[in-house]
Amino acid sequence: MLDPGHNGGNAKAPSVINKQVPAGRGETKPCNTTGTAADSGYTEHAFTWDVSQRVGNALSAKGIQVVYTRYDDNGVGPCVDKRAETGNNANAAAVVSIHADGSTSAGAHGFHVSYSNPPLNSAQGRPSISLADDVRDSLRDAGFATSTYLGTNGIYPRADLAGLNLSTRPAVLVECGNMRNAAEAATMASPSGRQRYADAITAAVLSYLAG
Template identity: 70%
Template structure:
């Protein structure tokens, strides 16, 4: 068994990460949010993250690494599982406005969506991120998570963005699931910042998006029938993509309101399949 060492990363405010899960064009979001407030998050807010398995603490960002020399030796990947389990019960915290880039603001975070039977997006993204992180750490890649458990609040998207920037990440991958109200809409898409605001959002992020798209498609997942084109979705409204100074993408794994994809996301085997495809795509990008 490989030893895991946890360290603490600082959390800075003032930036915003990813609150997607949209059911249609750029700027649309199906993630519900409660009435807006200007109050800052309380001490109960979920802080940035830890190595797998998740730590009970919600106040510190931590990293995990595996000692085994591999293709990812010396590389750093930030995994951002969307939303959090306590968001819905803390509307004041998740709805305060934070910068979203390009001169705009957005709520601190959102609640996410769910399947029709009630399996929540925040649980899906957290489970998949942990599996992805375990697979990457086994290849010698240092993994940083933006949240440590699925019962906290936040962190705000600006804090999530800062984690990737502070970690000097080679890749930042935010994991989400969509909530289109159309039951026939299905398939994954990969969002990236467009037009780019810095060099990292140019070819590096485009390469990460294409590699992620190709990896998931090659692993049997269909590309979206309702957002983007051929599995890629340029966006100018996602704060984490706008404010990232590292190569960053957001993966919407599928539509939780589609019966077939909901069944996949709700099963352990289905989540493992998503995690396998995402992890292999990240490895391919790092090796490229």
């Protein structure tokens, strides 16, 4: 399952996306957010949608069944708990949630990959860690720098992400880079840059599924 972060209509539906939903570990959080954007105005939701489509098309061409949490970039939501539910109901062999960060810290750049930690079920243990390692290794092999500001060596375990906490399938979230960094924003805004991200994520999923 591919989970393109956010959605193009979220900004026009605050009453929907601000509603509290289950986030795992006894917590709640807003249904969704608008996501971030580059200084140029290029949005995270557009980036994640485009990359997910490229990844999905490449995987489908290999005979792999692909399920998405959303099928356009002009809707609202779905909420983070429903995104996890989609992967669970599909019995997905792997779940990859695609995002981009918006840190304003000076010099912050690079990607990081998160998984739910401490694990709440067996899928969140070794399977999710292995998937995270495959995504990290593939992005790094493709020439993308690991994060300078979050995590270690491109890996950032977290306990606060609902989509990961509520997943019963191997699941990771990748922040492909920092949209507030001019160089990374330019890569994300370019079709060739998005293809590079997609190729790396596709290779990671194929590696993981191959065992």
